[in-house]
Amino acid sequence: MRVLVVEDEEFLADMIVSGLRRAELTVDIAHNSRAALDRLRRDAYDVLVLDRDLPGLHGDEVFRYVVEQGLPTRVLQLTAACPAPGPDGRHEPGADDRLAKPFAYEALRDRVLALGRRARSDRPPVIERAGVRVDTGRRLALRDGRPLALSRNEFGVLEVLLRAQGTVVSGDELIEEVWEEHPSYRTNAVRVTLGSLRAKLGDPPVIEAVPGAGYRMGDGAEPGGGGEPEPTAGARG
Secondary structure (H helix, E strand, C coil): CEEEEECCCHHHHHHHHHHHHHCCCEEEEECCHHHHHHHHHHCCCCEEEEECCCCCCCHHHHHHHHHHCCCCCEEEEEECCCCCCCCCCCCCCCCCEEEECCCCHHHHHHHHHHHHHHHHHCCCCEEEECCEEEECCCCEEEECCEECCCCHHHHHHHHHHHHCCCCCECHHHHHHHHCCCCCCHHHCHHHHHHHHHHHHHCCCCCEEEECCCEEEECCCCCCCCCCCCCCCCCCCC
């Protein structure tokens, strides 16, 4: 599960991020709305933890961007005062959930996990790019209509790259999303799996290596890169 925390109070932001990372979530941080918008343009998130009362550009502008772009990201708004939900039980205007400050970390964690489950349940079961098609419900993968016999990790890596829609996914992110025991990136687990996956996908190559950053799924318009990136931690983009 991937989370973006947007909070200008650095101590509170660090506390939230540290706690969510202990819960084995992949977490990025932004201390203002403009940095948050940059992150959202580059990366895909399951949950956005958003302080509504940010200085400068208001947090509502970040929420508006999520809505206008139709992002599947679920939004937990942090507010100084949390109004009661309306007659239909929903919080207005439109947030998936709200949490009033001050709050117990456990309450925030539980809400983030619940929103993350909802976000993932909303994912389309079939994803496709550059002639590669994955049916996550039936655990089927095809390249130009040709069935692919993939291992569990190969299937997982392919799914993550397809869902990223052409943005870069780091080796550490693939480890977090796919591997059950989270081996170190330097064990070459990602490289070995990508090598066998590329071989099974065949030509022309569609998985590109981005030196120093990670991997991405090309659009099929140009041949994919064949080199390997340097080991790296961090976010897409």
